[in-house]
Amino acid sequence: MAQTLYEKVFDRHTVRRLPSGQYQLFMGLHLIHEVTSPQAFEMLRDRGLHVLYPERTVATVDHIVPTHSQARPLADPLAEEMLVALERNCRDAGIRFFGVGAAEQGIVHVIGPEQGLTQPGMTICCGDSHTSTHGAFGAIAFGIGTSQVRDVLATQCLAMDKLRVRRIEVTGRLRPGVYAKDVILDIIGRLGVNGGVGYAYEYAGDTIERLSMEERMTICNMSIEGGARCGYVNPDETTYAYLRGRPYAPPAEAWERAVADWNAIRSDADAPYDDVVRIDAASIEPTVTWGITPGQSTAVGAALPDPASFPPEERPLVEQAYEYMGFRPGQRLRGTRIDVAFIGSCTNGRLSDIEEVVRHVQGRGVKVAPHVKALVVPGSRQVQREMAARGWDTVLREAGFEVREAGCSMCLAMNPDKLEGRQLCASSSNRNFKGRQGSPTGRTLLMSPVMVAAAAIAGEVTDARDVFALAGKDA
Amino acid sequence: MEDSRRVVISGPAIAVRGNDIDTDRIIPARFLKCVVFDGLGAHAFADDRAQLRERGHLHPFDDPRFAEARILLVNRNFGCGSSREHAPQAIMRWGRGIRAIVGESFAEIFAGNCLALGIPCPTARPEDLAALMAACERDPSLEFRLDLEAMTLAAGGLTAPLSMAPGPRSQLLAGTWDSTAELLAARDAIAATAARLPYLGNWR
Numbered sequence: 212m213a214q215t216l217y218e219k220v221f222d223r224h225t226v227r228r229l230p231s232g233q234y235q236l237f238m239g240l241h242l243i244h245e246v247t248s249p250q251a252f253e254m255l256r257d258r259g260l261h262v263l264y265p266e267r268t269v270a271t272v273d274h275i276v277p278t279h280s281q282a283r284p285l286a287d288p289l290a291e292e293m294l295v296a297l298e299r300n301c302r303d304a305g306i307r308f309f310g311v312g313a314a315e316q317g318i319v320h321v322i323g324p325e326q327g328l329t330q331p332g333m334t335i336c337c338g339d340s341h342t343s344t345h346g347a348f349g350a351i352a353f354g355i356g357t358s359q360v361r362d363v364l365a366t367q368c369l370a371m372d373k374l375r376v377r378r379i380e381v382t383g384r385l386r387p388g389v390y391a392k393d394v395i396l397d398i399i400g401r402l403g404v405n406g407g408v409g410y411a412y413e414y415a416g417d418t419i420e421r422l423s424m425e426e427r428m429t430i431c432n433m434s435i436e437g438g439a440r441c442g443y444v445n446p447d448e449t450t451y452a453y454l455r456g457r458p459y460a461p462p463a464e465a466w467e468r469a470v471a472d473w474n475a476i477r478s479d480a481d482a483p484y485d486d487v488v489r490i491d492a493a494s495i496e497p498t499v500t501w502g503i504t505p506g507q508s509t510a511v512g513a514a515l516p517d518p519a520s521f522p523p524e525e526r527p528l529v530e531q532a533y534e535y536m537g538f539r540p541g542q543r544l545r546g547t548r549i550d551v552a553f554i555g556s557c558t559n560g561r562l563s564d565i566e567e568v569v570r571h572v573q574g575r576g577v578k579v580a581p582h583v584k585a586l587v588v589p590g591s592r593q594v595q596r597e598m599a600a601r602g603w604d605t606v607l608r609e610a611g612f613e614v615r616e617a618g619c620s621m622c623l624a625m626n627p628d629k630l631e632g633r634q635l636c637a638s639s640s641n642r643n644f645k646g647r648q649g650s651p652t653g654r655t656l657l658m659s660p661v662m663v664a665a666a667a668i669a670g671e672v673t674d675a676r677d678v679f680a681l682a683g684k685d686a
Numbered sequence: 687m688e689d690s691r692r693v694v695i696s697g698p699a700i701a702v703r704g705n706d707i708d709t710d711r712i713i714p715a716r717f718l719k720c721v722v723f724d725g726l727g728a729h730a731f732a733d734d735r736a737q738l739r740e741r742g743h744l745h746p747f748d749d750p751r752f753a754e755a756r757i758l759l760v761n762r763n764f765g766c767g768s769s770r771e772h773a774p775q776a777i778m779r780w781g782r783g784i785r786a787i788v789g790e791s792f793a794e795i796f797a798g799n800c801l802a803l804g805i806p807c808p809t810a811r812p813e814d815l816a817a818l819m820a821a822c823e824r825d826p827s828l829e830f831r832l833d834l835e836a837m838t839l840a841a842g843g844l845t846a847p848l849s850m851a852p853g854p855r856s857q858l859l860a861g862t863w864d865s866t867a868e869l870l871a872a873r874d875a876i877a878a879t880a881a882r883l884p885y886l887g888n889w890r
């Protein structure tokens with residue numbers, strides 16, 4: 212019978228059916244970081260268990276690392292304690308650890324693909340909801356909690372229910388100035404932040420097929436923001452070209468065998484789906500969030516919606532968002548003064564994100580507005596090195612951006628990079644929840660990295676197509 | 687040893703109203719700088735509580751009338767966002783300890799985390815939840831009775847039907863929600879699965 216990639220990968224990794232009706236699923240790759248793993252190792256110690264497949268777990272440190280100086284000991288004693296705990300746990304268990312100072316260190320969802328650890332047809336989990344990122348390679352990848360991290364360490368397995376599969380088909384050309392970030396914000400805006408609960412999202416269609424791996428990662432990354440625990444793209448030549456030659460990718464002598472296997476796990480052309488959604492790429496605008504969930508978004512030039520236009524059960528949240536953000540229905544975000552601009556995170560902190568920003572900034576004599584604090588934070592040490600090798604860090608610094616060291620930085624508030632008071636931040640990250648960026652009253656506007664750069668330069672929310680004179684605005 | 691079966695959970699209830707309450711709100715990230723879960727209870731909903739206090743209002747988690755609550759009532763998509771288990775860990779360590787959460791719907795990772803801690807997260811119809819929330823707000827000492835066998839939540843004169851995925855429900859009823867031992871019991875089958883995955887031996 213014709214099957215989706217989700218079903219094929221799920222079947223291949225099924226160890227057995229559990230008495231509860233759930234499935235015992237083998238995890239091909241387990242990634243861990245400092246925030247959600249220490250308690251899991253503690254639970255193992257309490258129960259006298261050991262790590263069953265230490266070679267299938269890989270660790271890094273990302274959330275708590277400062278981005279201005281990564282000298283040890285870390286200035287924050289709590290952060291240092293978490294780092295020491297992870298170092299010790301990895302050493303004791305024989306787990307590979309890309310620590311502070313290691314060439315491979317970075318945000319867990321940036322380094323997995325970068326190192327070639329993330330491969331098609333795998334099951335991948337991590338105590339981190341944005342593990343959905345790895346689905347870009349045609350893996351079934353999802354976030355788990357700490358007790359499940361314990362399960363995976365002890366058994367390399369999880370007890371899971373099977374998800375339904377929704378195919379999201381995006382077709383046609385994206386207009387200039389419209390990026391992968393806009394595609395996923397648009398999808399979440401259409402289907403809602405809980406629209407994906409119970410589903411795996413399969414992103415398909417010629418628009419998706421034309422995207423680079425890094426763009427596909429941006430889309431899969433935010434599946435969880437739409438309620439879908441995992442999202443994936445079927446692997447193809449783009450996937451294989453990206454993987455070939457990476458440190459942990461299949462070796463040259465096994466390459467053909469790997470590719471044949473990966474081709475076989477693609478969704479069959481006549482596979483049945485539980486739901487299909489079709490989106491016209493040309494209808495997608497540069498998108499900005501205005502509220503406190505990633506679903507509360509609008510085209511950058513549009514007026515903010517009237518609460519009365521929402522179903523009654525949605526209205527309290529809409530009103531709460533207006534109150535928190537200090538915006539009014541009917542207002543346009545364009546022209547709203549910002550305080551902080553952040554380019555980085557596992558959504559948009561990869562080399563191509565920074566390349567696209569540099570491409571627009573370089574040689575134009577543009578400068579970050581004097582009142583804006585603008586940060587560019589590479590997603591990994593490798594991205595940082597490649598930026599430096601191309602002189603992009605200098606270009607960005609000359610334009611008034613601060614270029615930092617790799618880490619999660621201002622995506623969340625576990626390191627020194629935080630908003631203060633009610634600051635308004637144009638951010639390329641993934642969550643605009645209340646307090647997400649470190650100040651309980653801080654405010655976040657999610658958008659693409661190029662839109663963040665345009666806002667930094669204009670000092671206010673703006674249409675990047677105007678700032679950077681991108682052709683085809685009304686095409 | 688404590689009985690791990692979850693059949694009937696009773697006690698007063700507390701309502702936290704609102705759709706799409708994310709785990710950053712349940713436990714803000716700054717409280718995640720820890721290597722143990724102890725002490726998280728005091729910080730559940732920390733920023734929401736502080737903001738309401740500033741404006742002269744009281745968050746239910748600060749309201750002494752609800753200090754005895756054992757059952758939390760919520761609305762739609764509760765626990766969305768970050769996978770942090772710190773969120774249910776904080777809720778179960780707050781006050782006397784929340785033992786069950788009933789809502790319109792839950793984010794999946796959150797519900798999975800709750801299951802791993804033996805906290806049932808059944809769902810109820812919006813109109814029933816509205817009535818039950820109003821009942822507990824009227825009388826914070828009102829006794830609620832969650833029955834996972836009958837799949838009902840009853841309080842005062844109200845009895846609301848509940849739903850829950852059969853797998854998690856049967857694990858809670860049987861007391862087998864702590865999955866490590868069960869997963870480990872299939873060691874041979876785990877090894878057999880590993881042996882047929884082409885990538886495990888790096889494709890050799």
Ligand code: SF4
Pocket residue numbers: 273274318319320339341556557558618619622623640641
């Ligand atoms: S960049 Fe943000 S979303 Fe991504 S792993 Fe780090 S904290 Fe989480």
